[in-house]
Amino acid sequence: MSTLLAVEGLTKHVRDPWTMRRTCILDHVDLTLDEGELFGLIGHNGAGKTTTFKCLLGFLRPSAGSVRFAGRPLDALARRQIGFLPEHPYFYDYLTVEEALVFYANLYGIRGADCRKRMDELFAELHLDVKRKAKLRTLSKGTLQRLGVAQAIVARPRLLILDEPMSGLDPAGRHHMRELIRGLQQEGTTVIFSSHILPDAESLCSRVGILAHGQLRDVVSLDQDGDPAAYLLSVRRVSGDTLEVLERLAASPPQNRGDMWHVRLPDPEAVRAAIDAVRGTSATVESLTPLRVSLEERFLAHVGDSGSLDE
Amino acid sequence: MKILAIARNTAREALRNKVLYSILGFAVLVVAVAALFGSASIGNQMKFVKDFALAAISIFGVVIAVTLGVNMLSKELGRRTILNILSKPVGRWQFIVGKFLGLAATLAVVVVLMTASLVGIVVAFEGTIDTGLVVGGAAVLLELSIVVGIALFFSAVVVTPTLAGMFTVAAFVAGRSAGYLDYFRGEDANGAVHALATALYWVLPHLNRLDVADQVVYGDALSMGTLALAAAYAAAYTATLLLLTIALFQRREFV
Numbered sequence: 001m002s003t004l005l006a007v008e009g010l011t012k013h014v015r016d017p018w019t020m021r022r023t024c025i026l027d028h029v030d031l032t033l034d035e036g037e038l039f040g041l042i043g044h045n046g047a048g049k050t051t052t053f054k055c056l057l058g059f060l061r062p063s064a065g066s067v068r069f070a071g072r073p074l075d076a077l078a079r080r081q082i083g084f085l086p087e088h089p090y091f092y093d094y095l096t097v098e099e100a101l102v103f104y105a106n107l108y109g110i111r112g113a114d115c116r117k118r119m120d121e122l123f124a125e126l127h128l129d130v131k132r133k134a135k136l137r138t139l140s141k142g143t144l145q146r147l148g149v150a151q152a153i154v155a156r157p158r159l160l161i162l163d164e165p166m167s168g169l170d171p172a173g174r175h176h177m178r179e180l181i182r183g184l185q186q187e188g189t190t191v192i193f194s195s196h197i198l199p200d201a202e203s204l205c206s207r208v209g210i211l212a213h214g215q216l217r218d219v220v221s222l223d224q225d226g227d228p229a230a231y232l233l234s235v236r237r238v239s240g241d242t243l244e245v246l247e248r249l250a251a252s253p254p255q256n257r258g259d260m261w262h263v264r265l266p267d268p269e270a271v272r273a274a275i276d277a278v279r280g281t282s283a284t285v286e287s288l289t290p291l292r293v294s295l296e297e298r299f300l301a302h303v304g305d306s307g308s309l310d311e
Numbered sequence: 312m313k314i315l316a317i318a319r320n321t322a323r324e325a326l327r328n329k330v331l332y333s334i335l336g337f338a339v340l341v342v343a344v345a346a347l348f349g350s351a352s353i354g355n356q357m358k359f360v361k362d363f364a365l366a367a368i369s370i371f372g373v374v375i376a377v378t379l380g381v382n383m384l385s386k387e388l389g390r391r392t393i394l395n396i397l398s399k400p401v402g403r404w405q406f407i408v409g410k411f412l413g414l415a416a417t418l419a420v421v422v423v424l425m426t427a428s429l430v431g432i433v434v435a436f437e438g439t440i441d442t443g444l445v446v447g448g449a450a451v452l453l454e455l456s457i458v459v460g461i462a463l464f465f466s467a468v469v470v471t472p473t474l475a476g477m478f479t480v481a482a483f484v485a486g487r488s489a490g491y492l493d494y495f496r497g498e499d500a501n502g503a504v505h506a507l508a509t510a511l512y513w514v515l516p517h518l519n520r521l522d523v524a525d526q527v528v529y530g531d532a533l534s535m536g537t538l539a540l541a542a543a544y545a546a547a548y549t550a551t552l553l554l555l556t557i558a559l560f561q562r563r564e565f566v
Contacts (some may be wrong), residue, residue: 057398059565076400084398090390092320094327106316107399151395161398 004159004190005033005056010065012051012214025051027214028065033159033192038185040201041194042295043211044303049194050087052211053163057084069159080108083152087163087194089144093137097128100136101150108155122150126180142173149180153189160184162193166200178204202295210302217302220295228290231271233263238283245277260286313401314409321413325379326420334378335421338371339428346432357436358528361429365447365524368425369454375421376455377479379414380462385472394565404557407463411553414459422452443527446538453545454521458483460552461516467560485511486518516548 012026026048033039043049054060056067056074069078091100101122105115123129126146131139139147145165152160165181166174181204185191195201201208202222210218230251238246238261246254251266265271271288278285325331345363387393387410396406426448433441461482465475492515495508521541526533 054565059394059397061564076402079398080400082398084394086391086394086398088391089395090392091395092324092392094324095320099323103316103320104395104399107313107396107401109312109400111312155399 001034001036003032004035004037004070005031005192006066006068007031007052007056008066008068010052010055010067011063012048012055012060013063025214026055026062029211029214029216031209031216031219033190035158035190036185036188037190037207038181038205039190039192040205040208041192041211042196042198042201042208042299043194044196047211047303048214049211050163051214053084053161053194056161057082080155081158083155083157083160085145085148085152085160085162085165087167089148091136091144091147093135095136096133097136097139097147098123098132100147101154104151105154110155118154122154126150141168142170142176145169145173145177146180149177153184156189158190160189160191162191164195165193166195166197174200198295198299208295210299212302218298220298222292222295228292230291231265231268232287232289232291233265233271233274234286234289235261235263235278236284236286238278239281242277242281242283246274249274249277264291314405314412317396317401317406317409318412318416321383321410322416322420324383325414325417328379330378331375331417331421334371334375335424338367338425341367341371342425342429343432346436357433360436361433361441361444361447362524362528364429364432365444365451365527368422368429368448369451369522369524371425372418372422372451372455373458373480373483376414376418376458377462377476377483379417380459381466381472381476381479383410383414384463384466385475388466388565391565397565403560403563407467407553407557407560411459411463411549414463415456418455418459419452422448422455426451441527443530443533446533447523447527449538450521450523450541453542454518456549457486457516457518457521457545457552460549460556464552464556464559467556467563482516483518486516487522488519489515489517490519517544521545 008030010026010029010031011024013022013024015022029048029052031052041049041052051060055062055065057079058074067074069082072078074082092103095103098119101119102115105111105118110118123132126149128143128146128150131143136144136147145168149162149165152162162181166177169177178200181191181193193204205222208220208222209216210220233246235246236259243254243261246261246263249263249265249270251264251270254261254263256262263274265274275285342364345367346360387396393406397403426444429448430440430444433444458479462475462479465478465482466472469475469478489512492508492512495504496512500508521544523533523541525531
């Protein structure tokens with residue numbers, strides 16, 4: 001799979017206009033997105049998610065680092081192939097839904113019959129048909145968010161950047177938004193979105209980047225077909241000698257409940273050795289469970305569970 | 312075409328703004344009342360009507376130009392609707408030029424409506440069309456294009472619309488008074504005053520030169536050369552303002 005977006009050493013400092021004190025908002029963020037990938041960027045409020053997107057799109061000038069889109073610098077030409085939904089998108093409330101979408105289509109150079117055809121497609125796809133002539137000031141948050149997605153995908157972008165797309169939506173709205181994002185990815189659009197709602201990221205993404213205090217601390221693969229992070233071996237009636245072997249192989253001290261021992265093994269080699277050690281003894285293997293990455297565990301490990309996420 | 316899309320949207324926003332119609336309605340009312348009082352007075356009543364009405368068109372035009380010019384850009388920045396535009400393949404210069412053209416088109420509609428009202432009233436009293444009033448309306452429009460350019464410039468530089476509005480009004484008043492700078496640039500002026508007056512002479516818009524109300528009211532012929540020169544001056548000054556605004560806007564970050 002080819003790399004669509006490559007971010008290298010992206011750094012953003014801001015200076016307080018009064019004290020001239022420098023604050024680092026983004027600290028050497030490296031990130032690559034493959035074509036067709038659905039990537040989540042999670043982090044606490046103020047972690048730097050929106051700043052990352054604003055640097056990608058040129059709203060903010062990076063203090064250091066580079067952003068390349070399909071091997072080229074991300075300039076106005078590249079923005080033809082990019083769609084963006086800002087956090088809490090605002091629109092011109094004096095326009096109707098149709099007028100707003102036609103305006104945004106025109107900014108991509110889509111006009112005339114092409115524009116009308118695309119409008120029909122978008123209204124059907126995003127269930128906006130009944131609101132076609134409605135003034136934007138009369139719309140609900142969910143409908144406005146759908147309009148936000150519509151204006152972002154009006155030119156069928158290769159890369160879609162969504163800043164907190166699920167923010168402020170009710171459960172039904174969030175479900176619709178998740179389905180919409182999943183559908184776009186299945187159609188081939190590369191999607192990166194930010195969120196601080198972990199289940200949303202977990203249910204949608206193949207990879208998730210954890211951003212904390214301006215640093216990309218970890219990129220977690222959530223692919224269920226990939227290698228597990230560890231294995232949990234549950235064994236009954238383990239003798240003292242066998243337990244000693246298992247303790248040496250385990251990633252952490254084995255836990256017991258009654259006559260059942262739970263042994264966390266770090267890799268397939270340790271699993272094989274543990275099975276060999278158990279085989280031929282009085283012990284019986286009850287289960288062997290691959291342990292997938294817990295996004296929450298990884299997130300809390302980087303962000304910390306003592307502090308508020310709304311810092 | 313992107314510039315036209317932005318211009319069309321700007322004009323649409325302005326023309327759907329109820330405040331615009333309030334000011335416009337009040338302006339037409341003032342012109343009509345002036346005509347009624349003028350027709351009832353003795354002497355050169357129509358000269359008074361024309362003089363007063365042209366001044367009213369200019370002042371209300373400036374009020375609308377400052378209000379729209381300052382608010383249009385500030386609202387885009389404050390409500391972050393600009394993010395939906397600049398995330399698309401739209402250059403910042405296209406955004407500024409589009410905004411300017413949309414505002415200029417709106418002001419053209421406003422000035423045409425007010426001038427048409429005045430011409431209609433004068434026709435009702437004199438029975439003939441005074442083409443001088445049309446020239447006067449055109450001169451007001453040239454002046455307003457500069458005022459809108461100033462409003463956009465200050466909106467791109469300062470943070471609050473109120474401050475941008477105050478600076479724009481100050482620049483308008485100074486521009487209307489630019490003729491007085493000649494007194495301070497004479498040979499009698501001391502060095503510092505002369506230097507300051509000369510600097511202001513080159514920086515300030517010479518809006519006084521676009522004020523043709525006296526010639527229109529007293530029927531003095533305005534040569535095509537004078538009008539062409541005024542139009543060229545307004546175009547050059549506005550273009551310079553737009554270039555400066557674009558240069559500043561290119562550097563701006565959207566936090």
